Amino acid sequence: MPKIVQGSDLHFGRFHDPSVAEAFLRQTRLIAPELIVLSGDFTQRAKIREYEQAEDYLDRLPEVHTVVTPGNHDVPLYRVFERLFAPYRNYRRYVSQDLDTTTRIPGLTVVSLNSAAPRRAIVNGRITSEQLDYARRAFAEAPAEDCRAVVMHHHLAPAPDYEGDRPLPRAREILGAFNDMDVELALGGHLHRAYIGNSLDVAPSAGRDRGIVIVQCGTTTSVRGRARERAKNSFNVIDVEAHRLEVTHYLHFRDGDRFAPVSVHSFPRRPARWLDTDHSRASIPEREPSTVPEEVA
Secondary structure, eight states: OOOEEOOOOOSSTTOOOHHHHHHHHHHHHHHHHEEEEEEEESSSSSHHHHHHHHHHHTTTTSHHHHHOOGGGGGOOOOHHHHHOOOTHHHHHHTTOOOOOOEEEEEEEEEEEEOOTTTTTTTTTTOOHHHHHHEEEEEEEOOOSSSEEEEESSSOOOSSSSSOOOOTTTHHHHHHHHHHHHOHHHHHSSSSSEEEEEEGGGOOOTTTSSSSSSEOOOOHHHHHBBOOTTTTTOOEEEEEEEEEEEHHHHHHHHTTTEEEEEEEEEEEEOTOOOOOOOHHHHSSSOOOOOOOOOTOOO
């Protein structure tokens, strides 16, 4: 079954940390995934020299399927004319020609949707109805046994230590649409702080008891980690198994200059509603019939 390495928010430019970037390369080669996901913000200010560095770095990743998506930092901020009329010119030249993509490997179908919205929402992004239709068509063609995953830069759920944080507009509606498509996994970045949980944490709904596993990645190679990952770097590894999704969260440690796993999170695959373990399979003993004293009866 496929193994995914998910990094995000590389931020080549002023805040990029080259030594951490090298550590991520080393660890990714050791993990040997079938798929690499990089969920946006390859650059700090969408400048050509930053994109050239990002392109060189991408060329050094293991030669496996790679899913990318633009972030809000990958379009110009202060170059207003370019932001309005050619926002993805450098991204298309150095990272990918395509903005919405479908990637299939055995056991996994991944739809990547561009949530950057340079003309409407500079910071917190948008997903359109047309993009949701694109995802529906892509998943309609996916093998029934595939794990279905979506990738966007912007987050669908706030991290618990981010008071007042605003997720992607229409997040609940988008999560509902993905749930109807039988999406199991939603990958994103943007927060510079990891969050691993379930869509039911933020969008409970009657009749839905599974939800979508949400895996937000912190910043993998910049110095601008936030909240509990302030000044830290992270990435995730997702193992897609037959009956479960297992997410391992990695943090970078300066002593030793390496990434190491710090937590593991397991979730049942659809259609199951619980993890199939020896304990969950154990039979529950029947309760003995209660006895009532004769004088009370």
